[in-house]
Amino acid sequence: MDITDIATPDFVEVDVDKRLGKIRAIFERENPRGIVVTEEGDYAGVIGEKQLVRSRMEDDTKASVVMKSAPRVDRHEDVRETARMLVEGDVKVAPVFEGEKLYGVVASDAILEAVIDSLDAISVEDILTEDVVSVGEKSHVGGAINKLREHGISRLPVVDEDSGKLTGIVTTHDLVEFVVRDDSRQGRGDRRGDLDRMLDLPVYDLMSSPVVTATPAETVDTAVQRMFDNDISGLVVTPDENDERVRGIVTKTDVLRALTFTEEESMDVQITNVSLLETLSREEVVESITSVVDKYQQMQVLHAHVRFHQHKEKLRGTPLIQCQIRLRTSHGQIAGSGEGYGSEHAFHVALDKLERNVLELKGLNADEKYRGQLIRKLGEL
Known part of the structure; x- marks a missing residue:
């Protein structure tokens, strides 16, 4: 399934220098699904409805201050991949292109509305x-x-x-x-x-x-409908x-993330706020998590979520970053988190914590297995 029928040309296009007062007036008058911000005719970012409505910034603030960078989505992109792009970009709306031409926008709610009937196979506990x-x-x-x-x-x-x-x-x-x-x-x-x-x-x-x-125990479709x-x-x-x-x-973000779960043997990794990676690459993140998971062969990882969050504090210009790694596995959820100056430092602190938790789980299961064997032997006496 792709987003051909989900994407909509119902959007407002404004320049980066447009003032918020005028943008709010346009939004209230036309009630579009989203606002696309351009600079000299080229795509620059998006402004979602909640960003606009909840912003306390003055009316003379420029659009460039409020807009968020969002990934470009092809009009025929797969729904799963679109969901991944929205989650990793930490946005609720993204621009949709047909070739090099801006066609419209796609919103996370529109994706959920389109797939809600297929969410009855997943329980709330799963995500x-x-x-x-x-x-x-x-x-x-x-x-x-x-x-x-x-x-x-x-x-x-x-x-x-x-x-x-x-x-x-x-x-x-x-x-x-x-x-x-x-x-x-x-x-x-x-x-x-x-x-x-x-x-x-x-x-x-x-x-x-x-x-x-x-x-x-409730199914995810029931939960999503309740949110709507x-x-x-x-x-x-x-x-x-x-x-x-x-x-x-x-x-809703958890549900979008669940749409990206795959049944492939390779681990499905999703990164939120991927723009904070800096010196790290997606491949290095995946390889590092895989090396930790491989230390416990009996555990199958269904999905990995890596989330970066930037604090205001800095050290010699490098921001303090919080990293959270969460694994959805055949043995339940396992997580590790940590902070460091720069994404690479934060990631490795979180990875060390994750590794300790994985090895601790491995040790607990080994102890359980040993106790079970001992009890069986005692029963044979």
């Missing part, structure tokens, strides 16, 4: 993220913002500090809405005191509740409908 970052109800808003930035995520489940039960969720959108509302209410001027007051508020005051959830119905991009996963503890998170 959820298990190591969830959460926040307590009494935690300050400032702390929640720091967690979102530190981990490069867009949502935090809120839990009761005593019971550990899920009570709400706070997202980057909630925080932006809160600040914008307060900003318009208080007006301009010196806002430092107001900002400190907002950062000291408990998360409970602005979290969304009740939370839209899913269970591990509630106009959200992710669900908190709980063990079952009666258990309010956090089991994981599943997002």
Whole structure:
């Protein structure tokens, strides 16, 4: 299946110097699927709907400041490959070309809508993220913002500090809405005191509740439809409908990533924020992960996801990078993460952690096998 029927010519083209005020007016008037930014007639980047609507930048800010670099997609590209390109580019919309001519755009939601009927063969448990970052109800808003930035995520489940039960969720959108509302209410001027007051508020005051959830046993098509119905991009996963503890998170991006899973013998590797690789190549990343996996022959890797996130901190001009490596295997999910200055350093720190976790799993299984043999021998006595 390719994206011929999914791609749409319903987009707005603007120059890099176009001001956001005018772009917002065009967007509200024409309601396009996306905005393609050009420079001297050549493709330069894209602006998604949420980027435009949620941006707090002034109306006279240029389009070049808000736009994101997105991969060029051929109009007849395979859906799986298109999904991979969107995930690795960390974008929700990408330009579609027919030869050298800009045809239109393709959006991640459009891909999910097109394939939703085929997602009933995958369960939420197959693709959820298990190591969830959460926040307590009494935690300050400032702390929640720091967690979102530190981990490069867009949502935090809120839990009761005593019971550990899920009570709400706070997202980057909630925080932006809160600040914008307060900003318009208080007006301009010196806002430092107001900002400190907002950062000291408990998360409970602005979290969304009740939370839209899913269970591990549900099929992915059901979960995606629930996201569409509630106009959200992710669900908190709980063990079952009666258990309010956090089991994981599943997002539209997780579903897009699942579309790229292959049944080939070669390991399928996906990289998010591939532009941060710098001195590393995709081939080197794949080879390094393969060398770690080969140390445990009994484990079959179905999919590997490598995610890079850049912090603001720098050392002699080199940014601090966080790297997370997650393997979806025949023995469950295995992960490793680490930080370093530059993507190569961060990747190798994460790879070392991954290797320790793989070898630890190998040792645990060896111990289980030995105990099983010992028990059988004792039973024969």
